[in-house]
Amino acid sequence: MAENFGQTPSQTVGPYFAYGLTPEQYGYPLKEIASGRLASEDAEGQRIRIEGKVYDGAGAAISDAMIEIWQADAKGRYAHPADPRGSNADFRGFGRFGTGTDPDNRFIFDTVKPGASGDGQAPHINVTVFMRGMLVHAFTRLYFSDEAAANAEDPVLSSVPADRRDTLIAQRQEGPGGVVYRFDIHMQGDAETVFFDA
Amino acid sequence: MTDPTGYTPRDWGSHPPYIYADYKSTPLRGPTRPLVPLKATLSELTGPVYGHETIGKLDADLTKNGAKNGEPLGERIIVTGRVMDERGRPVPNTLVEVWQANAAGRYIHKVDQHDAPLDPNFFGGGRCVTDSEGRYRFYTVKPGAYPWGNHPNAWRPNHIHFSLFGPSYLTRLVTQMYFPGDPLLALDPIFLGTPEKARDRLISKFSIDVTEPEFALGYVFDIVLRGATATPMES
Ligand SMILES: [Fe+2]
Numbered sequence: 537m538a539e540n541f542g543q544t545p546s547q548t549v550g551p552y553f554a555y556g557l558t559p560e561q562y563g564y565p566l567k568e569i570a571s572g573r574l575a576s577e578d579a580e581g582q583r584i585r586i587e588g589k590v591y592d593g594a595g596a597a598i599s600d601a602m603i604e605i606w607q608a609d610a611k612g613r614y615a616h617p618a619d620p621r622g623s624n625a626d627f628r629g630f631g632r633f634g635t636g637t638d639p640d641n642r643f644i645f646d647t648v649k650p651g652a653s654g655d656g657q658a659p660h661i662n663v664t665v666f667m668r669g670m671l672v673h674a675f676t677r678l679y680f681s682d683e684a685a686a687n688a689e690d691p692v693l694s695s696v697p698a699d700r701r702d703t704l705i706a707q708r709q710e711g712p713g714g715v716v717y718r719f720d721i722h723m724q725g726d727a728e729t730v731f732f733d734a
Numbered sequence: 735m736t737d738p739t740g741y742t743p744r745d746w747g748s749h750p751p752y753i754y755a756d757y758k759s760t761p762l763r764g765p766t767r768p769l770v771p772l773k774a775t776l777s778e779l780t781g782p783v784y785g786h787e788t789i790g791k792l793d794a795d796l797t798k799n800g801a802k803n804g805e806p807l808g809e810r811i812i813v814t815g816r817v818m819d820e821r822g823r824p825v826p827n828t829l830v831e832v833w834q835a836n837a838a839g840r841y842i843h844k845v846d847q848h849d850a851p852l853d854p855n856f857f858g859g860g861r862c863v864t865d866s867e868g869r870y871r872f873y874t875v876k877p878g879a880y881p882w883g884n885h886p887n888a889w890r891p892n893h894i895h896f897s898l899f900g901p902s903y904l905t906r907l908v909t910q911m912y913f914p915g916d917p918l919l920a921l922d923p924i925f926l927g928t929p930e931k932a933r934d935r936l937i938s939k940f941s942i943d944v945t946e947p948e949f950a951l952g953y954v955f956d957i958v959l960r961g962a963t964a965t966p967m968e969s
Pocket of ligand 1: 550552890893895
């Protein structure tokens with residue numbers, strides 16, 4: 537067996553990530569690589585907004601978390617070499633948003649609804665949670681409340697204890713501005729979100 | 735042993751736990767229930783791709799990218815290293831983002847209330863993309879230590895924050911690089927939250943070879959991401 541190098545340990549993102557990782561969102565003079573806006577005018581698909589808060593174990597909304605999302609385009613294709621189909625040119629599929637700029641400490645993503653990727657999984661978005669007070673990031677997934685049939689067949693969702701699956705389902709609401717899926721993340725408590733060892 | 739779907743697992747013997755009582759904001763923020771195992775699918779074997787087109791001209795030079803009317807104060811340093819997988823294979827063309835305090839231990843961040851001076855010529859954020867051998871390189875100034883509210887007289891050791899993607903969603907890593915010989919390391923619950931056997935991996939090494947004569951001291955910090963056990967999607 538070849539020499540093995542140990543994984544570099546994770547450390548917390550800390551309270552001061554904003555000017556490094558989400559600078560434009562927070563008003564710092566550095567171009568950001570990603571934001572809460574994933575879909576350009578030209579991206580194909582149904583426009584949706586995803587919003588939610590991150591709650592700590594005392595039920596308080598956390599104001600210094602950073603959420604990243606990773607998703608397929610409207611046809612279920614990923615903009616990455618491991619997906620031979622590629623994505624449409626106007627959709628990269630990655631978003632990043634800190635909870636410190638919204639007065640209610642929400643994260644807000646304007647994107648397109650991902651399609652099913654054709655491998656038996658329901659449409660979903662991968663979600664990563666970082667914050668001060670977490671030495672390691674947490675992986676979770678977002679599914680859609682209006683995809684009940686596909687969700688019922690989804691192998692990952694099915695691997696989650698039935699009484700906790702709801703924590704992964706974003707609730708569809710239709711508002712004046714369009715379709716909003718509400719996805720709150722509970723770090724602890726009775727409604728603790730399911731996090732994955734991915 | 736090869737798992738055709740992908741990557742070695744997160745090695746929980748190398749990473750800190752979610753809840754580490756000495757770091758006082760962890761007990762209310764870390765998940766408390768066991769993680770649910772997830773076998774990687776296409777969603778995890780893919781991930782955001784940011785290449786050289788992402789990088790502005792001064793992005794990797796923190797001594798210049800925040801300069802207004804002069805050079806930042808402090809000890810000029812070079813931070814470089816290789817990004818690799820667990821078998822030492824380079825991770826090329828991957829984004830490396832960094833942020834840090836200035837030489838006085840002050841962050842430009844609006845909520846940093848530490849009573850130390852801001853430096854009008856130092857911003858503290860930067861990024862670069864690794865080359866074909868997985869190498870990255872930054873110019874910056876050595877960040878100062880700063881106090882924090884974790885416990886009485888708590889001080890963070892000098893450190894630079896790092897954020898990396900690697901080749902897939904699974905290889906994401908956010909970490910901190912420390913400096914050799916820092917006496918604050920032995921007192922820092924963020925560093926000490928790391929399993930003992932893995933702590934050294936967070937400490938950069940001084941290198942006279944990287945040091946540029948009459949210009950800047952050199953530090954080497956290699957970063958090891960989770961490795962692919964086989965080519966993703968080839969099964
Ligand atoms: Fe820091």
